[in-house]
Amino acid sequence: PIRKFRVQAEGGTSCRISFRIPRWAKGVNRILVNGEDMGLSAQPDTWAVLEREWQADDVIEISLPFSLEFRPVDEENPDIAALCFGPVVLAADKMSLLDGDMEHPEEWITCIDEKQMLFRTAPGHVCPYPQAVRTFRPYYKIPVMEWYFMYVRFQQR
Incomplete structure (x- = not known):
């Protein structure tokens, strides 16, 4: 922006x-x-x-252009992270075990609605379901009483 x-x-x-x-x-x-x-x-x-x-x-x-970045919850759990788009924390629609490069999320997560800041994983990155995808949206846009997942876990490599 x-x-x-x-x-x-x-x-x-x-x-x-x-x-x-x-x-x-x-x-x-x-x-x-x-x-x-x-x-x-x-x-x-x-x-x-x-x-x-x-x-x-x-x-x-x-x-100051925004970019996608995974931020680990802490040093002891580098495989548990929140996805951010610039300063905006994104939340997943479902619990997830992901398999993707944490350092380069832009290679396997794409924006599907720029105005709403909606992002989706490409198929093949949700374990153990190769065709499944996960959608992320800004945390502040999630309605009260709706389930969301702030942190996702990454498959150990």
Whole structure:
């Protein structure tokens, strides 16, 4: 997603504006000022600092693309993980034992509805049912009293 900020300052005001780049922002993060790429290093889990002379109504655009990532529940259980899309925790529709590359979920989990942030596993990744699939959706969209599974288990390799 792209976020836009409009600077409200007296013309010719010099100051520093810092933006935290979240840990999950692992794609190509870009910062534009008035449509011009600032060429800043916007690495995950750091601060991007814009220091310049600001004019009234300067526009800052920040693009932090979301990506899929499995986050293990803890160090002692690396085979139990939650699927996240950027900062959004996704929950599975059914209990799952998955067989797939935890480091590259985008290779076997695809978006089936971008607006609703719905994702589905490809067949062959739900054990022991080769034709089964699992659907993931944002945790915050799950209605009260509906079953969901925040964490999935991975088959030991």
